[in-house]
Amino acid sequence: MPIATVSEKGWVVIPKAYRDLLGLKKGSKVVVVYDGEGIYIAPPSEDPAGDALGLFADGPSLTDALLEDRAIERKREDEKLKVIQPQKSIPPKRRARIRA
Numbered sequence: 001m002p003i004a005t006v007s008e009k010g011w012v013v014i015p016k017a018y019r020d021l022l023g024l025k026k027g028s029k030v031v032v033v034y035d036g037e038g039i040y041i042a043p044p045s046e047d048p049a050g051d052a053l054g055l056f057a058d059g060p061s062l063t064d065a066l067l068e069d070r071a072i073e074r075k076r077e078d079e080k081l082k083v084i085q086p087q088k089s090i091p092p093k094r095r096a097r098i099r100a
Contacts, residue, residue: 014041 002015014024022043024030033040045051056062 004012006012024043029044030041031044
């Protein structure tokens with residue numbers, strides 16, 4: 001495993017074998033990621049949105065959580081309306097007949 005040295009300016013030289021393998025040339029952009037254990041260097045993705053698709057598939061469903069919150073909010077609003085609206089229906093007012 002090759003070892004790289006960090007210069008005073010923070011530069012690290014990627015070994016030629018790895019640059020060739022990844023197709024990195026002078027001026028190529030790379031992504032540097034720290035994951036809590038180490039630093040990883042990789043070429044940027046050509047389709048970051050596509051790469052993220054399904055990333056949280058194993059996690060909780062945000063749609064289900066949103067629907068549950070909306071149902072709770074609807075129930076709360078319905079309870080408020082019961083207090084505001086009268087329980088008995090009020091008969092419509094009788095219209096006066098106008099004779100011409």
